Amino acid sequence: MTNTSVAKWDVYEASLAGPAGGNPFLDVTLDGFFRQHGRVVRVPGFYDGGGVYKLRFMPDNEGEWSFSTRSNVAELDGKSGAFTVTPARPEVHGPVRVANKFHFAYADGTPYLSFGTTCYAWTHQPLAEQQKTLATLKKTRFNKIRMGVFPKDYPYNVNEPLHDVYQPGADGKLDFDRPNPESFRHFENQVKALGELGIEADIIIFHPYDRWGYCDMSEEQDYRYVAYLTARLAAYRNVWWALANEYDFLLDTKPLHQWERYFHIIEENDPYGHLRSIHNGDPAANYDHRKPWVTHVCIQNWDVKRTPEWRADYGKPVVNDEPEYEGNIIQCWGNISAGELTHRFWTTLMRGGYAGHGETYSHPQDLIWWAKGGELHGEAWKRIGFLRDLLEEDVTHGLEPIERATGFPWNRISGARDGDVTYIYFGEHQPVIWAAGLPQDDRRYAVDLIDTWNMTVTPAKIVPAPENHPTRHGAIVRPRRPDAAFAVELPGKPYLAIRVRPLD
Amino acid sequence: MTNTSVAKWDVYEASLAGPAGGNPFLDVTLDGFFRQHGRVVRVPGFYDGGGVYKLRFMPDNEGEWSFSTRSNVAELDGKSGAFTVTPARPEVHGPVRVANKFHFAYADGTPYLSFGTTCYAWTHQPLAEQQKTLATLKKTRFNKIRMGVFPKDYPYNVNEPLHDVYQPGADGKLDFDRPNPESFRHFENQVKALGELGIEADIIIFHPYDRWGYCDMSEEQDYRYVAYLTARLAAYRNVWWALANEYDFLLDTKPLHQWERYFHIIEENDPYGHLRSIHNGDPAANYDHRKPWVTHVCIQNWDVKRTPEWRADYGKPVVNDEPEYEGNIIQCWGNISAGELTHRFWTTLMRGGYAGHGETYSHPQDLIWWAKGGELHGEAWKRIGFLRDLLEEDVTHGLEPIERATGFPWNRISGARDGDVTYIYFGEHQPVIWAAGLPQDDRRYAVDLIDTWNMTVTPAKIVPAPENHPTRHGAIVRPRRPDAAFAVELPGKPYLAIRVRPLD
Known part of the structure; x- marks a missing residue:
């Protein structure tokens, strides 16, 4: 038992001496049982050569832990130890x-x-x-x-x-x-x-x-x-x-x-x-x-x-x-x-x-x-x-496709939201103006134009959403495009994206 | 009956005077029966306004044709005519x-x-x-x-x-x-x-x-x-x-x-x-x-x-x-x-x-x-x-996808043949060398490199097909790549194609 303390989500390793003869990979069984309070975690051990057997354990909780072993070989059976788990190191977030x-x-x-x-x-x-x-x-x-x-x-x-x-x-x-x-x-x-x-x-x-x-x-x-x-x-x-x-x-x-x-x-x-x-x-x-x-x-x-x-x-x-x-x-x-x-x-x-x-x-x-x-x-x-x-910069939940991702226009244009931030990626499309997927409410938003190849982020130009016109027989004419409170002017070249963030 | 001759696959038109009252579009039926030798082609007539009814016919065979009409209106019923069909005009190939x-x-x-x-x-x-x-x-x-x-x-x-x-x-x-x-x-x-x-x-x-x-x-x-x-x-x-x-x-x-x-x-x-x-x-x-x-x-x-x-x-x-x-x-x-x-x-x-x-x-x-x-x-x-x-330049049959078009590598790269001419289009792919789909035999071929955007066709550089190496466990090593007698060197940029034509 070498370690006496280990940080959370790091590896606690116990080495035990055991038989080197025969084929230990086939012949020897070893398990560790790691305990904290009433909790028991079974951890399989393994043969590491040269008569050395190991148990490795990644603790997910701080505090005192103990373990004991079970083996079909007497030398490895019924061993035990204890160690302390300290807080995770900086930048360690677990699995x-x-x-x-x-x-x-x-x-x-x-x-x-x-x-x-x-x-x-x-x-x-x-x-x-x-x-x-x-x-x-x-x-x-x-x-x-x-x-x-x-x-x-x-x-x-x-x-x-x-x-x-x-x-x-x-x-x-x-x-x-x-x-x-x-x-x-x-x-x-x-x-x-x-x-x-x-x-x-x-x-x-x-x-x-x-x-x-x-x-x-x-x-x-x-x-x-x-x-x-x-x-x-x-x-x-x-x-x-x-x-x-x-x-x-x-x-x-x-x-x-x-x-x-x-x-x-x-x-x-x-x-x-x-x-x-x-x-x-x-x-x-x-x-x-x-x-x-x-x-x-x-x-x-x-x-x-x-x-x-x-x-x-x-x-x-x-x-x-x-x-x-x-x-x-x-x-x-x-x-x-x-x-x-x-x-x-x-x-x-x-x-x-x-x-x-x-x-x-x-x-x-x-x-x-x-x-x-x-x-x-x-x-x-x-x-x-x-x-x-x-x-x-804005991740909270992960990107979810806008609305019905297999339906119009999101089957052609790619767009997603993460929380209240919206991204639209145009890819091979190069509109000079865009409105679908933009906010419909009256909040204030910051809209950025992203050049995905040149890796630039610049403020996008906001313009009024285009006049509405029915797009199909029987369609109802609404006073403005129903799908956005404003539109974005774009430079008309491919591989651009926009990001829309609420300002307040 | 105005026309007396018409070229094959042009329009022969017969005009007939009939009733203008009521609603001729609803009330009047008219059919023409166009005959050559034992063949009869039924052609529906139509009302063209102003008391004028028309039959239009596209002959597909040269020689003498005749026609007669059938209508629910006496003025249009039992009319007949004849005309000569001359050879198709140059550049007219039919439907x-x-x-x-x-x-x-x-x-x-x-x-x-x-x-x-x-x-x-x-x-x-x-x-x-x-x-x-x-x-x-x-x-x-x-x-x-x-x-x-x-x-x-x-x-x-x-x-x-x-x-x-x-x-x-x-x-x-x-x-x-x-x-x-x-x-x-x-x-x-x-x-x-x-x-x-x-x-x-x-x-x-x-x-x-x-x-x-x-x-x-x-x-x-x-x-x-x-x-x-x-x-x-x-x-x-x-x-x-x-x-x-x-x-x-x-x-x-x-x-x-x-x-x-x-x-x-x-x-x-x-x-x-x-x-x-x-x-x-x-x-x-x-x-x-x-x-x-x-x-x-x-x-x-x-x-x-x-x-x-x-x-x-x-x-x-x-x-x-x-x-x-x-x-x-x-x-x-x-x-x-x-x-x-x-x-x-x-x-x-x-x-x-x-x-x-x-x-x-x-x-x-x-x-x-x-x-x-x-x-x-x-x-x-x-x-x-x-x-x-x-x-x-080479069309004979129309382009057929190379081999199994939904299988490897033709699901990723696009390739087709028309007769004994092969085309491979790389699109977003940019290999510096290519062999799959090229001829496997010992005939002589002319291979052209096509820049699909700049619209150029230039001779491609032929190089030996790469050394073979098994690509999967159990694969048989053959003395050369089984899929081509030679390879083509390419400039390593997207949106290129090659064309392979037999020289003899």
């Missing part, structure tokens, strides 16, 4: 949860607007490259990153990983009954480093881009892997569980019932209830995110104006993690322009969803951000950071 | 038909790639403005125009029409039992003028933007109107029947069974079988174009990558007549950028459909092309003309 049905918030109630990026295999690159990735992330405004436990085999990704995730067996091949603790320790350190940067680690548990055999582990090995991963990582507050990148491309070796069991194993072993989702490859192969073990929708789809459909289909927060990547490589999912990715972020946010970034510019050494991290070469990331900063 | 399931061709087999525009009420504007419209059309490459029989009441459209479509009754209101022949004669003259410019007249029979009462005609009056229109106009080779602009906004006064009857009245009275379709307002309210009386799909939808879905849904040519208009007005359907409309044309064509143009730039006198015609102020029309000219 992210679903809030307001379609949105997220940290455990302390601070709203969380998800602005993610993607570096699938960054923890498997040379250490100097990993340092670069963290340095790059620090200057961006991303607050989530998608990253795989396993290394990646794919065009531009032919290097060997820093660590194998399993230990070699007697035949030199990986022994999928023996995880490699060194690999996991490294992975955890990087999850922790991300946490210190305020970045959620969206941990991809399975993916199809493999030459080492991870895709061909047996069903039982898969289940043990998921349980081991959960035992090691659940105590990190910034963990999200992404069951797969492109699960539908893995159905040949992992049929659907296994995916349900993976979810259940996490539910049974993650006492903190971290966010859980799963990501499709083919846009027609979305997982059924209505299933109760899925906390939010993870999706790959470029047709971002359909975001309100996905909200309606699943009734959960929608995170479109792959609305295609900014870049110029030969692969069709990795070569949209910076302007287009910026546009897809705005469109997604202004329809009540969240979008994910990735960058895939061709590089002479194949150092491409989307898989390896390193450096960013594009332009969208700055505009995405601008969007995050802008929205966080 | 447009469906060809190759998803495409169109003129009656003489010449392929017809539809590049339409929209001037809803141009024939109701002052005559000088109408002359401008025809002059503008002459310099564009549009070969179809959507235009209403009735005038339009709508924002920017508050002027009175040149002619009322019906005659005033004793109470000063329009008498919907008495069409105004002067109005129809003017309309026909403009249909004919369009024909001389090689432009199909996509005649909109009903629309909801009305203050004169046309939307509130009785069911019987509607049926008589459709029959009268058909009798007058069917003999013009360049007529298409568009039953409505936005029929779903008219369902309050014209329920669905009436629409079916309108179609049937046209079928019964148009002996030439001109193209028939009907256009929706709400994108979720497409008419069921599978119905056998619909010849092709007419649609309003901005989500143009879905074109292959509509082809699959209906199994007919898809004409997306409103993928939104280039412009800057307050209405959300009328303010996309020129670049965006050009992009939507390319995307639609490269997915096996046809698109329609409209222009809605704010104008101090409200002279807006989309409703009034006049002059064009935008930029898309030139790029659309460039696209038509480009495709007509």
Whole structure:
């Protein structure tokens, strides 16, 4: 028992000495029972190699805690300890949860607007490259990153990983009954480093881009892997569980019932209830995110104006993690322009969803951000950071599409409200005047014109709403446009937005 | 009997004197029976005012023809005549038909790639403005125009029409039992003028933007109107029947069974079988174009990558007549950028459909092309003309999407073939190298790079297809990329296309 105090939402870790012989990964069971007042939290332990067993616990309440252990091995059974939980450190808000049905918030109630990026295999690159990735992330405004436990085999990704995730067996091949603790320790350190940067680690548990055999582990090995991963990582507050990148491309070796069991194993072993989702490859192969073990929708789809459909289909927060990547490589999912990715972020946010970034510019050494991290070469990331900063100025509830998001005119123009602040994003539309969605009452408002590419916010010119004229046979002529008390004059170019805030 | 000869696919017109008293529109029936060899074609006649009745006939075969009449009025019954049909004039190819399931061709087999525009009420504007419209059309490459029989009441459209479509009754209101022949004669003259410019007249029979009462005609009056229109106009080779602009906004006064009857009245009275379709307002309210009386799909939808879905849904040519208009007005359907409309044309064509143009730039006198015609102020029309000219260089069958248009990568990138010519349109994608969809064989090809905005065609740089690498666990490594014999180097910017033609 090394620690005697730990801050709320940090990791309390207990190490215990136990047997090193046989296969401890298979043979030894260990659970910790953490108690405060009448409350008991079961925490699965894990073998960390070299005869060392660990329990990790993320306390969510200040004060005195104690724990005891249960094991099928005498040396590990009936151990106990106690520690003090101090207030959370500054900038630590706890794990992210679903809030307001379609949105997220940290455990302390601070709203969380998800602005993610993607570096699938960054923890498997040379250490100097990993340092670069963290340095790059620090200057961006991303607050989530998608990253795989396993290394990646794919065009531009032919290097060997820093660590194998399993230990070699007697035949030199990986022994999928023996995880490699060194690999996991490294992975955890990087999850922790991300946490210190305020970045959620969206941990991809399975993916199809493999030459080492991870895709061909047996069903039982898969289940043990998921349980081991959960035992090691659940105590990190910034963990999200992404069951797969492109699960539908893995159905040949992992049929659907296994995916349900993976979810259940996490539910049974993650006492903190971290966010859980799963990501499709083919846009027609979305997982059924209505299933109760899925906390939010993870999706790959470029047709971002359909975001309100996905909200309606699943009734959960929608995170479109792959609305295609900014870049110029030969692969069709990795070569949209910076302007287009910026546009897809705005469109997604202004329809009540969240979008994910990735960058895939061709590089002479194949150092491409989307898989390896390193450096960013594009332009969208700055505009995405601008969007995050802008929205966080006023965030209260999260962005809800204006009125009937699938009806006129909000099926064509994107608009949303967060509390009493209204945003309208015109995208490829370029009206010289706009009224729909503007306030109908007589309060005073400040209206700003936002250039989403040039990242400027300037006061917009207010003009009277246009004269009314019936727009259909039988329509009633009202004395003024019924949908706004005023209109906004615009410069008649695309990719602009307006923001309307009440002045009093 | 004035004419004694007429060219194939021109209009043969016979005038007959008959009663002018009572209401000839209601009281008198007249049919012509046009004969050549054993063939008989029934042609409905119509009252043209002033005691004059007419039969119009478009012959589709050269040689001697004769006709006789049948009427419930003795003066018009049993009349007969004969005339000679000479070869079609140069540039006259006959009416447009469906060809190759998803495409169109003129009656003489010449392929017809539809590049339409929209001037809803141009024939109701002052005559000088109408002359401008025809002059503008002459310099564009549009070969179809959507235009209403009735005038339009709508924002920017508050002027009175040149002619009322019906005659005033004793109470000063329009008498919907008495069409105004002067109005129809003017309309026909403009249909004919369009024909001389090689432009199909996509005649909109009903629309909801009305203050004169046309939307509130009785069911019987509607049926008589459709029959009268058909009798007058069917003999013009360049007529298409568009039953409505936005029929779903008219369902309050014209329920669905009436629409079916309108179609049937046209079928019964148009002996030439001109193209028939009907256009929706709400994108979720497409008419069921599978119905056998619909010849092709007419649609309003901005989500143009879905074109292959509509082809699959209906199994007919898809004409997306409103993928939104280039412009800057307050209405959300009328303010996309020129670049965006050009992009939507390319995307639609490269997915096996046809698109329609409209222009809605704010104008101090409200002279807006989309409703009034006049002059064009935008930029898309030139790029659309460039696209038509480009495709007509090689047209044989019409553009068919490459392989599985809803599958990878053709759900993201747009590509199509016409005969042995391949086109790939990258749109918002900007790869620096591309291989998918390029030829797999060892023939020699000419490959051109097309800048869709700057309207340039230049030879593309051919490079070896990239080294193969398995892209998924269990994938077989082949010695070269299986999907192309070579690759194309590209400048890494959006809105480019390539064209691949065999050299021998």
